[in-house]
Amino acid sequence: MRTVIKVDRVIDGSGRDAFGPAAVVVEDNLITLVREGPMGLEQDTRIVDLPGCTLMPGLMDAHIHVTGITSRGPVPPAPDLAYRTLASVQSALRHGVTTIRDVGSYLGVPVALRRAIARKQVIGPRILACGKLIAMSGGHAYQLGMQADGVDEVVKAVREQFRDGADFIKTVTTHRAALPEFTQPELDALVAEAHRLGRKVACHAGIEPGIGMAVRAGVDSIEHCWIPSDETLAAIKARGTAIVPTLAITGFGYSYPERPQASAERTAAMLYENVDQAEAIKSYFEGTFQRLPYVMRFAKENGLLVGAGTDAPITELPYHSVIYEVELLAKFGFDAMEAICAATSNNARILGLDRVVGKIEPGLAADVIAVRGDPLQDVRALRDVCFVMRDGQVIPDPEPTQALRQV
Ligand SMILES: [Zn+2]
Known part of the structure; x- marks a missing residue:
């Protein structure tokens, strides 16, 4: 035809x-x-x-959790989750999102969905799946993946994800405090093994010293990258590490720059109902609001490889929120063409699909x-x-x- x-x-x-x-x-x-x-x-x-x-x-979202994340109550049964997820990604596709990179979901749904879409059994966007994200025991978002401790276990975890069909490896190494999760030798080993097997590494890191450690280990993209030090920004530039700042999840859109405090409170409230955690999240987001405008200016002026990712559907972001992410990139000083490239050709490079889409x-x-x-x-x-x-x-x-x- x-x-x-x-x-x-x-x-x-x-x-x-x-x-x-x-x-x-x-x-x-x-x-x-x-x-x-x-x-x-x-x-x-x-x-x-x-x-x-x-x-x-077509728009690409480099950071999405297609099954959603359940902060309370049990994870739904796999069949329910699979059908719900199919409906969600088909909705994203109708809004113009033709590729998504799943960075951690329940029960292997994205890998199965990717196969069904590739075989044309169902219609959906192109999917890249990480399988299970890899966290330390009790580490950030471990519920969405698997836990591994020590060099031997992280190497085994990478091999298991490779065996189970992961297109790339997702790891998580910071929570919301200035305390790194994985040690440097663990991160180094994880990245080396992933690269040996031909897989890129996307690493959740929002705060120091975790961001700097991940960059040093050679991860391919830093997810969030909200409060990096000047030294780490220089290292990101020197190494060509990509950043996926996930602006949509920060809540900047609510009232920034007029009322960042209100944004921080609302984002914290949407993430957790637990009061203790809400306080910690609020202060983390306040730090983010202070630092992120500088980070984005640095990224633009220094030509960093910036991708567009949303973290949808966390904080009830719809599955097509990459449209909103492009708008936020423009709000942070990217011109319209740069913001569009972030969600198209830059994302293709970050996903390793630049010879495809x-x-x-x-x-x-x-x-x-x-x-x-x-x-x-x-x-x-x-x-x-x-x-x-x-x-x-x-x-x-x-x-x-x-x-x-x-x-
Ligand atoms: Zn995420």
Whole structure:
């Protein structure tokens, strides 16, 4: 099947200027031609005419927990969880999110879902799954994965995830206090073993000294990276470590910068009802509000590789919140093109999929979306999706975003 998509403009995801009117040709599941100006039409061609629209690579969320996280009560039975998760990721897809990286979920659901989607048994976004995240005993978010202590156990944990189909390794090494979780030798061993097996490492680290230790160990991406030291920022730049700042989860959108205190309190309240934890979380988020604007400025000025990830559905973020993450990147001083690239080509690099998706370019998979209007004038145009194609297949009923948090 040959499809020609005609649009007013194309943002190809590479960061170069938008161009148009233009036509993009898709054959089977691949983009085969991108052409500016009018286009002669051959027979047996399906035309998708989208006047007034911008075509761009499908959005990618580099940090999501597809099954959700249960802070109270038991984890739902696997069949319930699987169907609920399928509905959630299909909703994300209809909103224009064509790739998601699951960084920790219950009961192996993402790996199974990835297989079912890849076999075309069900429709869904492209999924990269970590299997079980790896934490120290009692460490942050250990309920979402497995616990390992000591060099031998972390190496074994990596091998088990590799055996069970992990696309990458997710580890967690800070909670919300200035106390690292894994030791340096544990982190070093985990990263070395993952890399030996050809797997990237995404590491949850929000505060020092854990961030610096993770960078030193050679992790590929720091998830959150909210309160790094100047020394660690310099190391991130020198090593080319990616950061996924997950702005959506911070609660910045509620009232920042006018009332950061209110944002901190609300985020803390949404994360836990337990009063002791709420206090600790609140002070952590207050530290984050102070430091993160500087971190994002540093990232922009120094060309760090910044990805877009949301941590949805924590704090009730919807599964398509990467749209909101792009808006927040713009609020933090990224221009619209940079913010869009974070959610497309940068994420593709971070996920190791840059030869597959993330740009509109011949030879890449046809994971593309169209939105009404011009997102370079206002990134909120991403809310108004009108066309979604995933691996060459047109997804019915694209779903514009009705309400997101106030940004
Ligand atoms: Zn997370």
